[in-house]
Amino acid sequence: MPRILLLLLTLTASAASPMTCASESGLKLFLFDTALLNELAQEPETLAALQENAQQALRHPLYSVTDKTTLPASGDRHDYYSLGPYWWPNPDTEDGLPYIRRDGKRNPAINQLAGDNHRLVAMSRDVSALALAYHFSGDPRFADKARAQLHNWFLHPDTRMNPNFQHAQAIPGRSSGRGIGIIEARFFIPLIDAIPLLGARLPSEERQQIHRWFQQFNHWLQTSDNGFEEDNWHNNHGTWFDAQVVAYALFTGDTATAERRLRITQMRRIGGQFDRHGNQHAEFERTRPWHYANFNLEAYNLLGRFGDHAGVDIWNYSVDGHALKQGYALIAETTLDPENWPYREMHGLDLQVALSTLYTAQRVYADPLFSEAWSTVQKLRTSARDPRITPVK
Numbered sequence: 001m002p003r004i005l006l007l008l009l010t011l012t013a014s015a016a017s018p019m020t021c022a023s024e025s026g027l028k029l030f031l032f033d034t035a036l037l038n039e040l041a042q043e044p045e046t047l048a049a050l051q052e053n054a055q056q057a058l059r060h061p062l063y064s065v066t067d068k069t070t071l072p073a074s075g076d077r078h079d080y081y082s083l084g085p086y087w088w089p090n091p092d093t094e095d096g097l098p099y100i101r102r103d104g105k106r107n108p109a110i111n112q113l114a115g116d117n118h119r120l121v122a123m124s125r126d127v128s129a130l131a132l133a134y135h136f137s138g139d140p141r142f143a144d145k146a147r148a149q150l151h152n153w154f155l156h157p158d159t160r161m162n163p164n165f166q167h168a169q170a171i172p173g174r175s176s177g178r179g180i181g182i183i184e185a186r187f188f189i190p191l192i193d194a195i196p197l198l199g200a201r202l203p204s205e206e207r208q209q210i211h212r213w214f215q216q217f218n219h220w221l222q223t224s225d226n227g228f229e230e231d232n233w234h235n236n237h238g239t240w241f242d243a244q245v246v247a248y249a250l251f252t253g254d255t256a257t258a259e260r261r262l263r264i265t266q267m268r269r270i271g272g273q274f275d276r277h278g279n280q281h282a283e284f285e286r287t288r289p290w291h292y293a294n295f296n297l298e299a300y301n302l303l304g305r306f307g308d309h310a311g312v313d314i315w316n317y318s319v320d321g322h323a324l325k326q327g328y329a330l331i332a333e334t335t336l337d338p339e340n341w342p343y344r345e346m347h348g349l350d351l352q353v354a355l356s357t358l359y360t361a362q363r364v365y366a367d368p369l370f371s372e373a374w375s376t377v378q379k380l381r382t383s384a385r386d387p388r389i390t391p392v393k
Contacts, residue, residue, distance in 0.1 A: 030250050030309055031193045031302070031391045039388070041136065046386060054133035057126035058145050062152040063119040064159035070114055072167035073176035079162050081177075082117040082184060083110045084169040098173030104287035104346050114170070117184050123153050124187040124392075131194035132389070134201065143201035146194065154213050155206060163217040166226060179229030182221065183240050188214075189302065189392050192251040211252050218248040218257070235282035236296035239269050243299045246306045255310060262312035265303050271319040278326030289343040290350070294331060294357045300324055301360040302391060315364050328361040332373035351377050359387040 040046055065080050072081035085106045089096030111118045130146035133139065152159045168181025195202060195210060221227040222245060230241045242265045249258035273280055273296065283292035300314065304324070307314035317324060331354050334341050338349055358377050362370040 027196050027199075029193045029196060030247065030306060031190065036388060037135075046389075047136065049386075050129070050132060050136075050389070053129045054142055057129045057133075058141060060122065060126055062149055062159075063123040063126075064152050065116045065119065065161045066159050067119060068114065068116060072114075072170065074167060076162065078160060079167050080116045080120070080165055080185075081114045081167045082169055082181060083107075083114045084171050084178070084181070085110055087171050090173075096172070099171050117168075120184065120187050123149055124190050128190045128194045131197040134199075135197045140201060143198050146198055147202050147206070150191075150195070150202070150210060151206065154210050163213050164220045164224070166224070168226075177226065179226035180233070180237060182226060182230040182244070183237055185217075185221075185244060186240050186299075186392055188217075189244065189247045192247050195251075214248045215252050215254075218245060218252070218254070221245055221248075222257075234272055235280075236292060236299060239265070239273070239296050239299040239303070242269060243302045243306070246303060246310070250306060250309060258306065258310045259312055262303065262307050262310055262314065265307075265314060266312070266317045267319065270314075270317055270324050271322050274322050274324065274327045276321040276326065278328070278330035280327060284343055287344075287346040290334075290341065290345055291353055293327075294353050297327060297331065297357045297360075298391075298393065300327070301356060304360070304364065325365060328357060328365070329367075329369060331357050332361060332369050335373040335377055336369075351380055352383060355381065355383075356387040356390065356393070 040050070066077045068077065068081060070081070071077060072079050084099075084101075086103055087099040087101055087110075088105075088107050090098060090100050127146045127149050130142040130149075134142040134146065154160055165177075165182050165185050167177035168184055170177045170181075195207065221230075221241070227241075230237055232238070233241070242261055245261045246258045246265075249255070249261065273282060275281065280293045280296060283289055283296055286292045304314040315324060334349075335351050335354055335358065338351060341349055354373075354377055358370060358374040362374040
């Protein structure tokens with residue numbers, strides 16, 4: 001999984017106004033909370049890194065799905081289009097069709113052939129970074145660039161994206177788009193906090209239009225054949241589908257849909273994905289089991305937080321001894337004793353992959369296992385990416 005998103009930002013030296021915390025400004029945030037924002041405000045090094053990301057985002061172009069040169073099967077440039085990352089030209093045919101699958105091996109030509117996924121990641125990263133930078137600094141340049149990115153992607157008639165993922169992760173010679181490609185839309189999730197962080201710099205009418213776009217997209221997710229297919233995956237694809245449906249429902253005020261989907265997460269995902277020892281068999285059968293086990297738990301990081309907002313307890317749910325906490329515990333135990341990891345890894349066991357998993361676990365569960373594992377993985381950390389401000393990777 002390409003690790004995805006929210007490189008969110010910071011205080012500028014020439015702050016136009018003092019920082020305001022979420023609770024003080026009346027902001028309704030779903031990924032961040034006042035305690036987290038206060039933590040960031042007290043860490044000059046973190047704020048400096050965030051500031052740098054925001055400054056870079058100011059220099060980036062505006063992104064749009066209409067920038068692609070290869071069209072999806074619909075022929076509509078406004079439809080999102082990507083290709084399956086693990087699919088390669090067939091060496092046994094003259095035209096390379098149909099593509100063949102190599103699990104865990106990404107085709108580097110995919111973004112050149114159909115790069116809307118690359119553009120979506122960049123747009124989400126930049127808007128999130130700029131929105132936090134504006135929140136901390138009050139510098140209108142950050143908010144105005146974020147607004148321009150949002151307008152270009154969602155609103156402008158010439159560049160807006162149609163609210164569907166019908167042609168995501170197509171496979172040349174096999175499929176014009178698959179439900180499995182919906183997982184790429186997870187990069188929209190960080191926007192549900194970035195947009196309110198922009199405050200009055202994003203006019204009410206534009207905010208309402210973006211809300212309508214997400215209402216339409218969430219309707220498509222829940223009624224399309226591709227959405228039905230993704231909903232029925234028993235692995236991380238199903239979990240990330242839940243995370244998206246709940247995120248967009250909360251963002252647009254559809255609390256009934258959010259609560260209903262979180263009940264599905266409890267009964268269907270947790271009960272089916274984790275055994276009594278926290279094993280995730282659907283993820284452990286892959287070529288990179290450590291990566292996929294943590295990737296699945298990263299969706300639960302969000303779902304647990306969304307459940308806090310909706311009054312549905314994801315963190316402590318248990319059915320027949322199958323509990324989410326056990327899934328986190330297995331990752332923590334492996335971090336403390338990696339030699340006992342019994343699965344073959346294509347690229348070896350990189351404990352830093354568990355940063356987001358363990359950051360969340362040690363915050364949620366009052367258990368020394370998690371605080372010890374978090375301390376261990378922090379000491380190994382070489383990446384500047386901060387799990388507190390990267391809820392989607």
